[in-house]
Amino acid sequence: MSFTHKEIPGVIALFDVDGTLTPARKEISDKMKNTLAALRKKIVIGFVGGSDLIKQKEQIGEDVLKMFDFCFSENGLTAYKLEQQLASQSFIGYMGEDRYNKLANFILGYLAKLDLPKKRGTFIEFRNGMINVSPIGRNCSHAERDEFEAYDKIHNVRQNMVAALKKEFPDYGLIYSIGGQISFDVMPAGWDKTYCLRHIKGEGFTKIHFFGDKTFEGGNDFEIYTHPDVTGHAVQAPEDTMRILNELFQV
Numbered sequence: 001m002s003f004t005h006k007e008i009p010g011v012i013a014l015f016d017v018d019g020t021l022t023p024a025r026k027e028i029s030d031k032m033k034n035t036l037a038a039l040r041k042k043i044v045i046g047f048v049g050g051s052d053l054i055k056q057k058e059q060i061g062e063d064v065l066k067m068f069d070f071c072f073s074e075n076g077l078t079a080y081k082l083e084q085q086l087a088s089q090s091f092i093g094y095m096g097e098d099r100y101n102k103l104a105n106f107i108l109g110y111l112a113k114l115d116l117p118k119k120r121g122t123f124i125e126f127r128n129g130m131i132n133v134s135p136i137g138r139n140c141s142h143a144e145r146d147e148f149e150a151y152d153k154i155h156n157v158r159q160n161m162v163a164a165l166k167k168e169f170p171d172y173g174l175i176y177s178i179g180g181q182i183s184f185d186v187m188p189a190g191w192d193k194t195y196c197l198r199h200i201k202g203e204g205f206t207k208i209h210f211f212g213d214k215t216f217e218g219g220n221d222f223e224i225y226t227h228p229d230v231t232g233h234a235v236q237a238p239e240d241t242m243r244i245l246n247e248l249f250q251v
Contacts, residue, residue, distance in 0.1 A: 002203075002204075003044045003069065003203070006041070006042060006043055006044060007041060007042040007043070008042050008043050008249075010204060010205055010206040010207060011043040011044065011205065011206070011207045011209070012043060012044040012045070012046060012069075012070075012200060012203075012205045012207070012208050012209070013039065013043055013044070013045050013046075013209040013210075013211065013245075014045075014046050014047070014048050014070075014072075014196065014208065014209065014210045014211070014224070014230075015045070015046070015047045015048070015210075015211045015212075015241065016047070016048065016049065016193075016210075016211060016212035016213060016214070016220075016221050017047055017049040017051070017056060017059060017060065018049070018051075018059075018179070018180050018213070019180075019212075019213035019214070019235070019236075019237065019238075020211050020212055020213050020235055020238065020241050021036075021047065021059075021060065021238060021241065022059045022060065022238060023237070023238065024145070024180060024181055025059070025142070025145065025180070025181070026059065026142075027058075027059055027060075027061075028059060028060050028061065028238075029238065031242065032238050032241070032242060033061075033067070035242050035245060035246075035251050036067060036068075037067075038251040039245060039249055039251045040067075040068075040069070042249050042251065043249065044069045044070070044203075044205070045068050045069055045070075046068050046069055046070030046071065046072060046196075046200075047060070047064075047068055047070075047071060047072065048072040048075060048076060048193050048196045048210075048224070049072070049073060049074075049075075050074065050075055050130070050132070050177070050179050050180075050185050050193075050220050051073065051074070051127075051132075052073050052074055052078070052127050052128065053071070053073040053078060056071075056073055065080055065083045066083065069081070069082060070196075070199065070200065072193075072196040072199070074127055074128055074129040074130060075129065075130070075187070075191060075192060075193045075195045075196060076193070076195045076196030076197075076198070076199055077089045077090075077091075077128055077129025077130070077191060077195060078128055078129065079196065079199050081199070086199055088128060088129070089128075089129055089191070090128055090129065091126075091127065091128065091129050091130050091131065091187065091188070091191075092126075094188050095172075095188075099172065102169075103131075103165075103169060103172070103186070104124060104131075106165070106168055106169075107123070107124060107133055107165070108123065108124070110161060110164060111123050111135060114135060114157070114161075116135060116136060116148075116151070116157070117147070117151060118136060118140070118144055118147070118148070119135075119136060119137055120136055120137035120138075120139040120140040120144065121137045121138075121139040122134065122137050122138040122139050123135070123137050123138075125138055125183075129187060129191060130185045130186060130187035130191065131185070131186045131187075132183050132184070132185055132186075133161070133183055133184055133185075133186060134182045134183035135148075135152075135157050135158065135161065135182070135183075136148040136182050138182070138183065140182065145181045145182050146181070148181065148182050149181040149182065152182075158178050158183070158184050159178070159218070161184070162176040162178065162184060162218075165186070173188055173189050174186055174187065174188060174189065175187060175188070175189050175190075175191070175192060177192060177218070177219070177220035177222075178214070178218050178219060178220065179214050179219060179220030179221075180214075185220060192220065192222075192223040192224070193210075193212075193220065193221060193223060193224035194223045194224050194227050196224075197224070197227065197229065197230075207231065208229055208230045208231065209230070209231050209233065209248075210224050210225055210227075210230045210231070210232050210233065211233045211235055211241050211244070212224070212225055212232070212233075212234065212235065213234070213235050213236060213237070215232060215234040
C-alpha cells in the first residue's frame, strides 16, 4: 500500500520516543497523541526507538502499531509497516556466543569494581538487535533514575565505561550509544537509528524529518540526526516537538 492519500505526499516524520514524544520513561500525553493523529492525516509518521516494542507499548500505548505508519523498535531491527512486521536482525547472530560471552563477562567485571552511590538490578538487558548496559541497573525507580543521571553528568560514568569497552574490544565492530538517563546501547556498526532508513528506502520519500533529544555526538540520535538524507530537529522535551510540528505542518 502506498501513502498517496496523505495531504502532503512524499514526506515522513520519524520520532525518537524518550524525551521527544514522551517525558523520559513516562507515558505519552493526550495532547501529543492528538497532535500525532492530526499530523498523520497530512504526512507519513513513524517512531524509531532503541528500546523493544514492549517498552514502547508501555509509554505510547498498547495500540502503538495502529498510531503510526512505521514502527521501528530497537532502531528498526524490529520493524512494522502498517502493523505488518518486516524482516528483523539479531545481535547474537552477528556476535556469536563466544565473543558475546567475553563482552558480557568484561561488562559485569567492570561493574563489579565500579563504586556508585546506588546499584539495583538488570545491568545487562539482552535485546534482539543490541544489548543495553546500565551501571545502576534498569530496575531502579524513577527517583533513582534522576539521581543517577545527575551523578553521571558530574562523574561521566557511562562515558568512561564506553571508553573502556572500545579499548578492550577494538576489533568487534561495535558502536556504543548513550541514550536515556541510565544506560547505553551496544550494537554492531551501522545498527544505530540510521538502520531504520533501510526500511523506507523504496517508499519514494522526498523529505525525511527526524525529531530527537540525544542529537549530540555519542547520543543515540546523533547518526540519524546528521544523516545527509535527513532533516534533523533537536528537541529538549515533547513540548518542543509539538511546537516545531505546529510551525512546520500547522497541527
